[in-house]
Amino acid sequence: MENQTASFDRRSFLKVSALAGGGMLIGIRWISERARAFDPAFLEGAAFNAYIKITPDGKITIQSPNPEIGQGVKTSMPMIVAEELDADWAHVVVEQAPLDTEAYTRQVAGGSGSIRASWKPLRTAGAAARMMLIAAAAEKWQVAPETCVTSASIVKHPATNRQATYGELASLAATQTPPADPPLKIPSEFRLLGKRIPNVDNQAIVTGENLFGQDLKREGMAVAVVARPPAFGLKLVSVDDSKTKSMPGVQQVVRFGNKVAVLANTTWEAKKGRDALQLQWAPEGELESTDQHDSALRALLDKAAETPRRKDGNTEPAFAQASKTVDAVYECPFLPHNAMEPLNFFADVRPDGVLMAGPTQTPESARTQIAKLLQIDPKKIRVEMTRQGGGFGRRLNTDYAVEAAEISHLAKKPVKVVWLREDDMGGGIYRPACKYRFRAALDAQGNLTAYHLRGSGINVGNPTRENNFPAGALPNLLIEGHNLESKVTTGPWRAPVHNFLGFAEQSFLDEVALAAGKDPVQFRLDLLDQAKRQPVGRQEYQADRLMGVIRLAAEKANWGQAPSGVFQGFSAYFSFSTYVAQVVEVVVINNKPKIQRVVCAVDCGILINRSGAENQVAGAIVDGLGHAMFSQLTIKDGAPEQTNFDRYRLIRMAEAPPVEVHFVESEEAPTGLGEPALPPFAAAFANAVYRATGKRLRNQPFVQPGEPGLLG
């Protein structure tokens, strides 16, 4: 025990305090290698912390640190704690933690990173508490701790047949010295992980409890609806709010920057007040349109980049000597995120402190931005997170939370800012529109000898992921990217860049395999075998694991053995540390392809929650299909042409295919599932459609509004 104490003191690892009225509260200051990579502020002392509270009645409260946007972490993160704690899940109550950079690290919902980054901290939190409960029992019974065992919230001493519940032991456990490096289970000892555990908020969701930012109501709160520029590149010239101010329920009109907020008693009154504003806008420079964007992006595809993103060998001689080349262009539009819960945020800015509450994927970044805006100490800002009606990357941007703080500051009252759907869809920060040109060279034996990708995208930064497969698997590779600047704002959208690149790459590889006269599955396996035996340059994926999911999907779908009239398409993709392979089977009914089966193989390491994991994978597939089929946002004279679901099509129930999900059995550390099943799916579908119809789908959306096409 002395060593552990010394270790604890040295690293200030674990803090324990007795709860008033008995029970224990364990807070773990955490130093994680992972945290360092994600959070530059870490070196100044930002830390990971998980809380376990056990009360004498046996109730175990676990704080879930990360934002819940529908990806399931409010269930899966506490499951990891409970596993190592040996808690009976029936005793566990989960609470959403607020932003606390002293106690937690990486309170972010993004990059499918919550589970990956917090796996070890969460386990250690549970295991440390378990050790303390054992120590308490051992002290009570005067036995050696090693002779005690735990299960289902009970410590047992088998030799003397004694047992005590965690609730009974909690007070005494709180006085024990916390271990610095408690032993962790080996995967075969897991009792909870890998099981189907329902979403902890299900009861509240199905009965309509107030869980979401939209539902938030605080004393003295006004509701604000804001007039923002109706087009990118417009500046507010004049405001006449005389009519608005006389309308029922309107409290205040606040002009700030390029916007005007109308504060009222209710949302409807605020909306009517906002709509009654007489506003004059004037263009600053040229107003952009999708047609111009498209020409500019296409022009960039003909232009070599000054510095390639990646260059292995020399592609041009290989193209010159090729016996066959394949050349194709793939294109995608802007996409709004369209989380079902439109943006909103509550702010109460007072001289002595600020309370923010609402849906955000990055509470810390929101706090930093608000501190900067108000020029106050971030410690004076409390950020509470509500459950979120979807995120999809939109809530990684803090604009709407900062805006709420600014309005509350100017109006000097608590305010909930509500975005209407038109504000949300028309308000910018879209998935960047991108175009890709691919070229491949094949030798006489059908071997891939060179691969060239040139991408262009609007405000995308790097439109490629230069280390994606097949990089590493062939000698000559060139990856180039162009960024086109625009007034249209863009940002991360579920699986940034991957969401379209995955489709484009996996469709193009299908084209290459067919040109080479090879089976698309075997073609990939052969390349991966090469990547394994003779790796070229940097390789981010593990060839074995990618081969693993490819083989599993092919086996489960009986790849290549579809009955007559059934056409299969294949796709496999690595993103956010997770490996996914998919087979789609289509049949043709009334000259239109229809999906009758989807088989998906996933390697995400150790599976945390089987029900949540299947839900994420199936949902990402439906999402990937829907956006590829139907969705696009176009710009005319700077203004978005689609601002609600009457002109913007999302996938609906009858269009959602059935999905089978198979997980690779693994003892590798777990990785995330919020994004990885989306990027490859449209390719598996399009590759099947090609086999069924001979038509190659390269441009999204596949279904153009009002155009009776192949899929219409």
Place this chain on the structure above:
Amino acid sequence: MARLTLKVNGKRRTVDVSEDTPLLWVLREHLDLAGTKYACGIGQCGTCTVHVNGEPMRSCALPVSVVEGANIVTIEGLSRDGDHPLQEAWKEVDVPQCGFCQAGQIMTAASLLRKNPNPTDADIDTAMAGNICRCGTYNRIREAIHVAAKKSKS
């Protein structure tokens, strides 16, 4: 502004509100029944579905004056203890991801089951076509409706 009396979840409620206010906002902000969510405001996504005289209606596009005197049921009033067969089935199948659209999905499904206690997949797809789930939980929604149909029979 008008004084209107509504019948919501079996209770008479009086509100002072302008007549064009959509029922949705009256429920959410005047009557503190925020289980009915706002998502599009134009009756295109089904998130705000409530029952008006037993029919599923989009409360975001329904001026409150139109439903005065009608029998309105919201997700809060679907069952007394949150144990309607659909609510039980939703938990059993573990349908929700973000959960935001699910109250509207359940209300639409409840109306379907009342008229058609044993729906086929096609019946479900047709009845649910007006409800969007951005997370893509459609397959589980369909499964949960079948589970609820079985529960109701037994």
